[in-house]
Every structure is written in C-alpha cells, then in structure tokens.
Amino acid sequence: MSRTRFIFTSAFAIILFVGLSACRDKHEGPAFKPTPYPFEIPFAFPNKLNIPTDNPLTVEGVALGRYLFYDGRLSGRTHADSLMSCSSCHIQSNNFEAGIDHPVFQGGYVHGLSGKQTTHVVLPLVNLVWNSSGYGWNGFIFTNNPITGQRSIEDIVRISVMAEDEMMGDTTRVKALFQQTTGYPALFQAAFGSSNITFRNIERAIAQFVRTLVSADSRFDQYLRGEIQLNQGELNGYVLFTTEEGADCFHCHGGGGNPLFTTHLFYNNGKDTVFDQDIADRYHITGDPMHKGAYKAPTLRNISRGGPFMHDGRFKTLDEVIDFYSHQVRLSPQVDPLMHHVLKGGVQLTDQEKSDLKAFILSLQDNNFLNNPAYGRPEKFPDQ
Amino acid sequence: MAKKQVLWFLVALGIGLTACNDNQKESPATGSITIHIRHTVDGNPLITDSLMYTNEAGNHYLINEIQWFISDISLVADDGSNIALDADNSAYYVDTDIPESMRIQAGMPVPAGHYKGIAFTFGLDEANNISNRFVNPPESFMFWPEYLGGGYHYMKLNGKWINEDGLKAPFNFHLGTGQIYAGSDRDILFDFGASSQYLHCEGFHPPQNLSPVVAFVPNYFRVNLTGTDASLIDGGNLELIIEMQVENWFRTPNTYDHNVWGGSIMQQQDALKSASENGHDVFIVKPLN
Numbered sequence: 001m002s003r004t005r006f007i008f009t010s011a012f013a014i015i016l017f018v019g020l021s022a023c024r025d026k027h028e029g030p031a032f033k034p035t036p037y038p039f040e041i042p043f044a045f046p047n048k049l050n051i052p053t054d055n056p057l058t059v060e061g062v063a064l065g066r067y068l069f070y071d072g073r074l075s076g077r078t079h080a081d082s083l084m085s086c087s088s089c090h091i092q093s094n095n096f097e098a099g100i101d102h103p104v105f106q107g108g109y110v111h112g113l114s115g116k117q118t119t120h121v122v123l124p125l126v127n128l129v130w131n132s133s134g135y136g137w138n139g140f141i142f143t144n145n146p147i148t149g150q151r152s153i154e155d156i157v158r159i160s161v162m163a164e165d166e167m168m169g170d171t172t173r174v175k176a177l178f179q180q181t182t183g184y185p186a187l188f189q190a191a192f193g194s195s196n197i198t199f200r201n202i203e204r205a206i207a208q209f210v211r212t213l214v215s216a217d218s219r220f221d222q223y224l225r226g227e228i229q230l231n232q233g234e235l236n237g238y239v240l241f242t243t244e245e246g247a248d249c250f251h252c253h254g255g256g257g258n259p260l261f262t263t264h265l266f267y268n269n270g271k272d273t274v275f276d277q278d279i280a281d282r283y284h285i286t287g288d289p290m291h292k293g294a295y296k297a298p299t300l301r302n303i304s305r306g307g308p309f310m311h312d313g314r315f316k317t318l319d320e321v322i323d324f325y326s327h328q329v330r331l332s333p334q335v336d337p338l339m340h341h342v343l344k345g346g347v348q349l350t351d352q353e354k355s356d357l358k359a360f361i362l363s364l365q366d367n368n369f370l371n372n373p374a375y376g377r378p379e380k381f382p383d384q
Numbered sequence: 385m386a387k388k389q390v391l392w393f394l395v396a397l398g399i400g401l402t403a404c405n406d407n408q409k410e411s412p413a414t415g416s417i418t419i420h421i422r423h424t425v426d427g428n429p430l431i432t433d434s435l436m437y438t439n440e441a442g443n444h445y446l447i448n449e450i451q452w453f454i455s456d457i458s459l460v461a462d463d464g465s466n467i468a469l470d471a472d473n474s475a476y477y478v479d480t481d482i483p484e485s486m487r488i489q490a491g492m493p494v495p496a497g498h499y500k501g502i503a504f505t506f507g508l509d510e511a512n513n514i515s516n517r518f519v520n521p522p523e524s525f526m527f528w529p530e531y532l533g534g535g536y537h538y539m540k541l542n543g544k545w546i547n548e549d550g551l552k553a554p555f556n557f558h559l560g561t562g563q564i565y566a567g568s569d570r571d572i573l574f575d576f577g578a579s580s581q582y583l584h585c586e587g588f589h590p591p592q593n594l595s596p597v598v599a600f601v602p603n604y605f606r607v608n609l610t611g612t613d614a615s616l617i618d619g620g621n622l623e624l625i626i627e628m629q630v631e632n633w634f635r636t637p638n639t640y641d642h643n644v645w646g647g648s649i650m651q652q653q654d655a656l657k658s659a660s661e662n663g664h665d666v667f668i669v670k671p672l673n
Contacts, residue, residue: 044519245558255529331551
C-alpha cells in the first residue's frame with residue numbers, strides 16, 4: 001500500500017466514524033433510563049406478576065400514573081361539573097371501590113358523566129398485578145382476547161375514558177389537555193422518554209400505578225407471618241371459612257394457601273334461577289350456557305369497606321351476604337358444583353357462626369393499604 | 385525441519401482425536417420422555433358438563449372438571465430398577481380445562497433402554513405435600529386448608545349427580561389428607577400434630593358443628609403400571625399415555641355411592657379412604673401411537 005493511499009484510507013475511516021457518531025448523538029439524545037420500581041413479593045403471595053413486557057413498572061411511570069389516576073381532567077374537560085377520573089369511583093378508603101357511603105354515587109351505584117349507570121357495581125382495585133384470569137365481573141378483558149383492545153389494565157383505562165357510563169371522553173382531547181398542562185410533559189419525558197404525550201402512555205402510566213396497589217398487611221397476613229395471634233372468634237371464623245362442613249368459602253375465595261382471597265375465576269353462586277336479566281354475565285364472554293349467571297369471585301380483602309355486594313349490588317352489608325350464603329342459595333342447572341350446599345339452601349350457619357365468620361373476614365382488612373399515602377391522592381398536581 | 389513440523393502436527397492431531405473419542409465413550413446414551421395425560425369414562429374420552437354417565441352404584445352423573453397432581457414419576461427398567469424422571473419432590477398439576485397441563489415433559493435425561501413399566505404417586509406424599517410450596521395459580525388454588533391437614537388437594541373432581549329426590553345435586557369428589565376427629569372410635573394412623581406445617585392449627589377451637597381434629601391421615605397412593613414394553617434409544621423421545629379411567633374411582637373394591645357420601649367428602653375420612661382404595665385400577669399406561 002502506498003503512503004498516499006494509506007493516508008487517504010485512514011482519513012476516510014476517521015471521517016466516517018466521527019460522522020456516524022455525530023449522527024447517532026443527534027437522533028438518540030440523552031439515554032432514557034427510568035428507575036425500575038422496587039416491587040416486593042409479600043409472604044406466601046404468587047411470584048408470577050401480570051406485567052406486560054412492554055410496560056414494566058418504573059418509579060417515574062408509577063408516579064405519573066398516580067397523578068393521572070386522581071386528576072379529574074382525565075375526562076378531557078376542565079369545568080368543575082365535568083371532571084372525572086379513576087378515583088371518582090375507586091376510593092382508596094373504600095378499598096378502591098365506590099363504597100355504599102360514596103359522597104356522590106348514593107349507595108355505591110355509580111354512573112358516568114352522561115348520567116348513565118354502569119352495568120355492574122365497581123370491583124376493587126386490589127392486588128390486580130396477580131390477576132391473570134380476566135378483569136371485570138365477567139372477565140371481558142383478558143390477555144389472549146382476540147379483540148385486541150380488550151386485553152389489559154391499559155385497555156381498561158381507554159375503555160373507561162371513552163365509555164358513556166363512565167368518563168364519556170375523547171382520547172385526542174384528553175392527551176391534548178395534558179399536553180398543554182404545565183408539568184405533565186416533563187413527567188411523560190421522565191417516564192417514557194418523550195414529552196410528546198400519547199394516549200397509549202396515559203394508559204401505561206395509570207396501569208403501572210394500579211399494579212402497585214398491594215394489600216398484604218391485614219391482621220390475617222400478620223398471623224400468617226407468625227407476628228400475631230388472631231382472637232378466638234377470628235380463629236373460629238377461619239375454621240368455618242376453610243371447611244366444607246363450615247361456611248365453605250375457600251374454594252372460590254382462598255385462604256392461607258391462596259392469600260389473594262380470590263381465584264379471580266367465575267362462578268354461578270346460586271343467587272338466581274332465571275338469567276334473562278344477566279346481560280353481561282360470563283356466558284356473554286364464553287358462549288357456554290353453563291356459564292349463565294356466573295360472575296367473578298372478588299377478593300375478600302378489605303371487603304367490608306367496599307360494597308354494595310354482588311355484581312348488581314343487591315346486598316348492602318356483609319351480614320346480608322353471609323345470610324345469603326347461609327340460607328338463600330338457590331338451585332339451577334347452572335349453579336356451580338362447588339355450591340354443594342345448595343339443596344339445603346346454603347351452609348346453614350348459626351348466629352354465633354355468622355358472627356365468627358364475619359370476625360375472620362374483617363381480619364382481612366388492611367388499614368395500612370387503605371391509608372397508604374403512596375396510593376392516595378397527591379397533595380398537589382404537576383401544574384399547582 | 386519441515387518433516388519435523390509435520391510429525392509434531394500428526395502427533396497432536398492423533399492425541400486430539402483420541403481424546404475426543406474417549407469423551408464420546410464416556411457420554412451415556414440418553415433420551416427424553418413425554419407423558420400425555422388422558423381422561424376417559426367407560427372407554428371413551430371424557431365429555432364434560434353432559435349428564436351421560438352412570439357409575440357402579442347406579443348414580444347418573446356428569447363431570448364438570450378434574451384437577452389433580454401427579455408426582456415422583458419414574459420408569460421401571462426390565463431389571464426392576466426405578467429411573468426417576470425428575471429431581472426429588474417433583475409434581476405436575478393436571479387440569480382438564482388446561483390442555484397444556486396434560487402434556488408432561490420430564491425434566492431429566494433418561495438412560496436409553498427397555499422399560500417395562502412406569503410408576504408415580506397419585507397426589508402428593510408427605511415430603512411433597514407442604515403448605516405454600518406452590519404460590520402461583522392454578523396450583524395454589526389447590527391448597528388444602530390447614531385445619532384439615534394442610535398441603536394440597538390431590539384431586540378435585542367436580543360434577544353433579546341425580547340424587548334420590550331426582551334433583552341434579554353437586555358433588556365435590558375432593559381427595560387429600562383426611563382427619564380423625566375427637567370422639568371417633570377409629571384407630572389413629574398418623575399423627576402429624578407435631579409437624580411444623582400444621583402449627584396454624586394451634587389455637588383453633590372448631591365451631592360447634594365440628595369436633596376437634598386429633599390426627600391426620602394421608603390418602604395418596606403409589607401407582608405401579610407395567611406393560612409399557614417400550615424402548616428408548618439414544619437421543620430419542622419416548623411418548624407414553626397415562627389414562628385416568630374415571631369410572632373406576634367409583635367401582636372396586638368399594639362401590640362408591642354419591643347418595644351415601646353426599647356432595648362433600650373432605651371431612652369424611654371413610655369416603656376418602658374408600659376413594660383412595662378404588663384408585664388401584666384407575667390408571668393405565670400405553671404407548672402413544
């Protein structure tokens with residue numbers, strides 16, 4: 001190789017390298033590295049989490065999601081009468097349900113900005129990061145849903161914003177509103193690497209926050225961890241809860257071996273014998289006639305703070321629910337085989353047993369969850 | 385000089401090839417095993433939710449679902465030795481509603497050879513049946529309450545039968561650890577009371593319709609099936625079918641009558657024992673054709 005040719009070749013290589021490096025710097029900008037959210041698995045809880053690979057939990061994403069969860073401008077409106085967000089119906093102190101003492105929705109029956117009531121009452125937003133069996137009373141949101149827009153908590157956010165019986169919003173308007181709200185673009189930049197707000201990133205942020213809502217520190221949890229002893233009534237209730245000849249709750253609602261206190265699965269629990277009015281039961285998802293009248297078994301954690309109970313909110317108190325399972329269960333072709341006490345009308349608890357069972361269920365109340373400031377309404381929003 | 389180099393090269397090549405051959409000789413011939421689980425009633429594939437079956441006692445019945453554990457699977461060689469297919473304390477969950485659960489790919493390589501049979505545990509033995517060993521669904525949904533002995537259901541077979549009143553009554557044919565209650569005149573077979581996994585039972589005072597539990601009775605059983613007559617070649621995959629013949633749970637030696645035992649048996653050791661004894665001829669093995 002001649003000296004001239006060597007010099008020319010070297011110079012070309014250097015120019016090319018410098019040029020490419022400059023080009024890369026110009027287009028990629030500073031490296032985007034959100035902070036992984038430190039998620040801890042509570043004792044005896046599942047270690048498999050339902051977190052989409054394209055939306056991992058990050059500190060920045062969760063913080064943004066918390067703002068959006070509580071910001072009434074999620075409806076896409078700014079007038080005081082038109083503000084609505086997830087927190088309008090999901091009240092932390094009410095187990096992220098509406099609750100029968102809701103200040104706006106009397107009796108816990110919620111309606112959207114249009115005034116239209118929701119088909120079912122509100123389900124709690126508790127420990128959903130462990131739900132892989134479908135969201136909603138009939139499980140219409142599920143991972144492998146052929147309807148691609150109904151697969152995840154992210155999709156629920158969009159559905160809730162747009163639904164007539166909820167926020168009745170417009171996604172374009174919502175993202176434009178947050179784009180022009182001081183503070184939000186920077187939070188999106190920190191969470192997702194772009195200050196250009198997309199509705200997809202709004203969905204992702206709220207879903208991240210919802211997945212961090214973990215209830216795992218009730219008296220029963222402390223008992224399971226060996227930290228405290230339950231009182232006699234609670235222990236008696238625990239025996240009733242987990243025995244077939246007692247109250248027989250555990251097959252659907254868990255126990256020490258399933259501390260979620262739900263299977264997240266769907267059962268016809270014998271409330272009715274005719275299902276003509278069940279316009280959105282499990283049957284409407286699966287098409288299986290045996291699933292008529294079947295609905296999700298919700299978690300019993302913090303259940304006394306929620307309500308009204310059952311998919312249609314027919315029971316206002318926990319006592320009414322216990323009375324139902326004790327004496328009012330009804331036989332139909334669709335009643336779940338696990339309701340094997342149905343021919344007796346229920347599990348036939350005495351007054352004392354009802355009291356003990358209720359004491360145990362109340363031991364599932366997690367005050368640290370209901371009052372956790374990390375889950376609560378922010379003291380101020382980004383533009384304040 | 386060149387000749388010397390060629391010579392050294394040939395020597396090195398020879399050593400290398402020899403070493404390679406030695407390594408090959410040391411590698412045992414192995415293959416893998418795939419087990420397909422099937423559920424049948426009266427010789428036909430199980431059809432769920434259809435009132436089309438009649439058991440030995442004459443009960444007309446349907447099956448809604450079957451969920452169960454198979455554990456400690458091993459092949460039985462012609463010389464009678466057992467070759468474990470997985471590490472100790474392995475267990476697989478099978479669910480008629482989860483097709484992928486009915487195909488078991490054993491975890492460890494199996495020596496090539498001829499095998500005359502297969503053995504496994506129906507359910508979970510004491511070493512396997514430890515509370516909270518399964519924290520994830522669906523296995524965790526099989527937990528067996530602490531007060532009733534802890535651990536897991538060996539099986540949930542849920543269905544309905546036409547009872548003596550002509551009503552379609554639910555039954556939960558749930559097998560697992562049985563209990564001996566205070567006041568019963570039964571012999572105590574096993575006392576797990578001192579076992580750490582049952583510490584949660586301390587302090588329990590059962591409600592008035594329950595007597596205190598004084599002992600627990602494991603009801604799992606070992607299944608030994610011969611007749612596989614199967615050969616596994618080096619690098620091959622042997623595929624076997626383990627078939628649960630559901631009707632035999634209710635047949636011999638005990639005629640199991642739902643009208644006698646009712647819809648729930650987790651707290652009826654006599655029913656659990658009867659079902660467990662009937663398990664002796666529930667399973668068959670055959671090669672996948």
